[in-house]
């Protein structure tokens with residue numbers, strides 16, 4: 001990510017693509033053990049899936065209206081994407097089957113482990129190839145879109161609030177020594193962590209979480225029958241004026257004296273969900289975003305293109321199922337030479 005930003009220094013740059021590539025790279029290395037051999041095709045397909053997944057789909061509300069997706073060509077596009085991604089997943093499995101690390105070898109990645117479990121004879125419920133592919137797909141799709149979108153939102157908010165960006169950069173530039181930002185550096189970045197919480201409060205990427213009620217209950221005077229499908233709106237929780245002062249404003253300092261966290265125990269802030277289906281990738285996702293933000297803010301200064309003033313930056317949300325900035329963030333990176 002740093003290299004590609006350095007190569008576009010002082011030029012208007014679309015941050016979204018760079019972030020998506022970075023996140024896919026990190027997730028591939030930890031899931032597949034390395035980047036995929038045709039990483040650029042993987043990035044392109046995942047990018048298309050990410051856009052397709054968050055788009056409004058009429059059949060989610062009116063299942064009988066499937067013909068609309070046929071007429072508009074959406075269905076053909078999805079089938080093509082499905083085939084493209086399935087080919088990639090088959091290829092990944094094949095590659096891993098042909099290059100197995102020895103048992104107990106500490107270089108085994110997630111796919112190696114899944115394949116080893118699949119082959120162990122004593123499973124009551126056998127794991128199929130499709131099961132393994134579904135796990136890889138979950139990791140790549142769920143992880144990529146949410147983490148890259150959250151980072152884009154954080155940068156968009158910081159571009160609009162230069163004072164907050166400056167404070168975060170000062171924290172980084174007085175702590176980090178030299179070229180490499182270490183895990184210990186990130187751990188001590190209290191302000192950066194508050195920025196992340198505030199970003200997820202206002203822009204938690206997947207904001208509607210489906211649940212089914214186990215029994216009849218009443219909430220706030222509304223009767224919810226057993227087995228009703230309900231959508232929990234994380235964004236509404238994060239901006240509820242009963243829980244938050246000045247809820248629509250981006251103020252990381254609100255977390256200075258607050259113990260509210262996003263781990264699923266505080267219902268005012270549930271960007272990762274809560275309960276049994278809470279996001280299993282919280283630490284991974286947080287790590288990805290913190291590292292991305294630290295790199296962006298430590299190594300670069302940032303300007304808006306075309307003389308745009310910070311307050312003129314349009315942070316309108318796209319009216320999709322998962323909210324991403326309607327206008328992809330375009331910024332100008334300025335490489336900061338290291339003094340130390």
Ligand code: HEM
Pocket residue numbers: 027138139140142143144146147150204205206207209210270271272273274275276277278279280281282284285286289
């Ligand atoms: C900022 C980053 C992320 C956010 C905001 C986020 C958010 C969420 C949310 C809201 C859910 C639904 C939880 C619920 O229904 O209670 C979820 C599920 C999930 N997330 Fe994440 N996620 C992030 C990063 C990741 C990463 C990096 C991975 C893995 C690489 C991941 C893997 C998953 C999976 C597999 C599920 C489905 C869990 C299930 O249904 O049991 N997520 N995520």
